[in-house]
Amino acid sequence: MSYRLLLFLVFVSLGRLAWADFGDLPYSSKMVELEDMVEHQKGEIVSLRSRLDQVQLDILNSRQEQLVEHQKLVGQLSDLQQQIIKLSSAHVVNSDKCVSAPHIVSKPVSKVVVEPYSNPIPSQSVISEGKSAESLLDSRSYEKALQSMRSGHYRGALVSFKDIKSKLSPNSPHNADLNYWMGTAYYLLGEYKDAIEFFSNVYERWPESERAPDALFNLVNSYYQTNQKSEAKIAGENLVKNYPHSAAAKSLSKLTL
Incomplete structure (x- = not known):
């Protein structure tokens, strides 16, 4: 085996070992952490959408109540x-x-x-004296x-x-x-x-x-x-x-x- 081939095999072996060490621990942990963050963000989005729907519903109900109250006031004014x-x-x-x-x-x-x-x-109009x-x-x-x-x-x-x-x-x-x-x-x-x-x-x-x-x-x-x-x-x-x-x-x- 030549010197160059031996040196190449050593580098390959060391590279595989380094990659295994990097991938098995840090990379896996980061993926898990990233997945957790994604799930958390999804939950936040669902929560925000729910709150937005509730706010829109409250606004709609408020406008409806104002319209009913206005119509009620208009009706009362018309009656008077x-x-x-x-x-x-x-x-x-x-x-x-x-x-x-x-x-x-x-x-x-x-x-x-x-x-x-x-x-x-009387059938005939009468105008008092002194008045036009x-x-x-x-x-x-x-x-x-x-x-x-x-x-x-x-x-x-x-x-x-x-x-x-x-x-x-x-x-x-x-x-x-x-x-x-x-x-x-x-x-x-x-x-x-x-x-x-x-x-x-x-x-x-x-x-x-x-x-x-x-x-x-x-x-x-x-x-x-x-x-x-x-x-x-x-x-x-x-x-x-x-x-x-x-x-x-x-x-x-x-x-x-």
Whole structure:
């Protein structure tokens, strides 16, 4: 055997021994450790996915609860809206505040005089001395418009209120009532943008009117219907601040408790 061949065999033998020592202990241990780490990471991934699913479910449930609560509040506001309509349209002023003709208002008053159905209505309009026709209200037409509201004929009532308003001067004390009812008709027709305009007019132009608190209450509702929550909050704050003892403010406070 030559020297070179012997040297080659020695190197081969030593190489095999070194490889066996490296592979049997350190390499095997590292593989086991690596497998353990992989299994641990798999467990972490499963856990994180489970937590993510739970978070997404919680968010979905929260949104659903908020939607249900919003719909509940809208329903309550709508119910109160209907109650206000019934109470307002049924309002009757004492007969000593009326003029000689039951279907004509001759004095500027904070509320429109509407005679009950049982009272006779003359076929000819009578206007008191010293008052222009533009400052008076035809209570017969007004009552018919209110009856249309009570019957659910909101579009017809809206046309009637507009016609009545067109015959009044801009300074007529009855404009607050007419704007209020036109806003109400628009709201019940689902035309919330127009409802907002008329309810805002009542509060901004006739803040001393008895219609102003109810107009603000309905304004809150209209803003909610159009998802204008910031504006609804401001309108609600104005209602509670400026008319704290009104029925509308008390109703709103109950809803927001």
